[in-house]
Amino acid sequence: MKEKKKILFIDRDGTLIVEPPEDYQVDSLEKLEFYPGVFRNLSKIVDYLDFELVMVSNQDGLGTASFPEETFHPAHNKMLKAFENEGILFSKIHIDPSLPEENSPNRKPRTGMLQEYFSDEYDLGNSFVIGDRITDVMLAENLGCKAILLKDEEQGRMEVEKEDLGDACVLITPDWNKVSEFLLKTERTASVVRKTSETDIEVFIDLDGDGRTEISTGLGFFDHMLDQIGRHSGCDLKIKVRGDLEVDEHHTIEDTALALGEAVKKALGDKRGIERYGFALPMDDCSAQVLIDFGGRPWLVWDAEFKREKIGDMPTEMFLHFFKSFSDAAGCNLNIKAEGQNEHHKIEGIFKAFARAIKAAVRKDPFDTKLPSTKGVL
Secondary structure: OOOOEEEEEEOOEOOOEOOOOOOOOOOOHHHOOEOOOHHHHHHHHHHHOOEEEEEEEEOOOOOEOOEOHHHHHHHHHHHHHHHHHOOOOOOEEEEEOOOHHHOOOOOOOOOHHHHHHOOOOEOHHHOEEEEOOHHHHHHHHHHOOEEEEEOOHHHHHHHHHHOOOOOOEEEEEOOHHHHHHHHHHHOOEEEEEEEOOOEEEEEEEEOOOOOOEEEEOOOHHHHHHHHHHHHHHOOEEEEEEEEOOOOOOHHHHHHHHHHHHHHHHHHHOOOOOEOOEOOEEEEOOEEEEEEEEOOOOOEEEEEOOOOOOEEOOEEOHHHHHHHHHHHHHHOOEEEEEEEOOOHHHHHHHHHHHHHHHHHHHHOEOOOOOOOOOOOOOO
16 A cells, blocks of 8 residues: 655744844845745755655735735745755645635635645655744644644743643744654654454554553553553553453453554664664562564564463463464564563563563654665565
């Protein structure tokens, strides 16, 4: 399946260039001033992320006697050339010249100019609108994107709260440095929803989180083990499961592993700059070793035996099945070995070692564009 395109819809005045305070029109070369940090940070975004750049701007009355096009284009073209010289190219430029009182369907925050992006070719849910006005946040909500508001934090928060746009606006800052840092980080999140006749599962993961977890599967011991994955990997992890536990635990555990594996694979993206491999640890009387390779090929080697039928409310036969399902969905090699006397310690050691293996393997240098493979693909 062809990967969908993600877009940064970027406002012009007040975002790429400084908006003149006296008349809001950049209608001469003398008024052309670039927003501080915009070149350096957009260059990072272009070099290290896979967003398509689209400019979207309202230019009130462009083409009228008060704002003739011949005064607009010299400064506009000079601006575009300056960005082009830094390797920053806009795939499309959408400019609406209408006045507010005209109520044009093309004027932000309306989406009349942007209908082509409502298609299966684009991933609007993982796209962003970047702008300096509350109408840019409204545009993001209308597109189904997230918004980054380039404004003083206190003032911007007041505007967002007044319009009840907190869910749409994910960052408020006047600093392009923080914009690029945010985008480099949020690239590694994923949500997966898996619904069958047997289970209904929602998984969210942030590979660069703080180890915060919200886990609810209906199985107390399974919740405890999944919590270990989040806390010891450093990933933020939310898992909500409604399964047919009146039948048994099998479908709940298997489908959760499949959804979690899919989420990790999705969050890793193209895997450029990751460490790829991972780890082992002791736990009291036990030793647990989990070796992982996010190399794109599923495989499981399992060397652990359990004498009890259940630990808590989780059948021990499902431990192997959990990691096999995760391996299949994540496309990773897993080599798991555990020794010891205490069955609880043994499986908890495995889950903790698994978490630490993930932490080591998904660690990423955001400025490293190399793929950790001699094959050129993972």
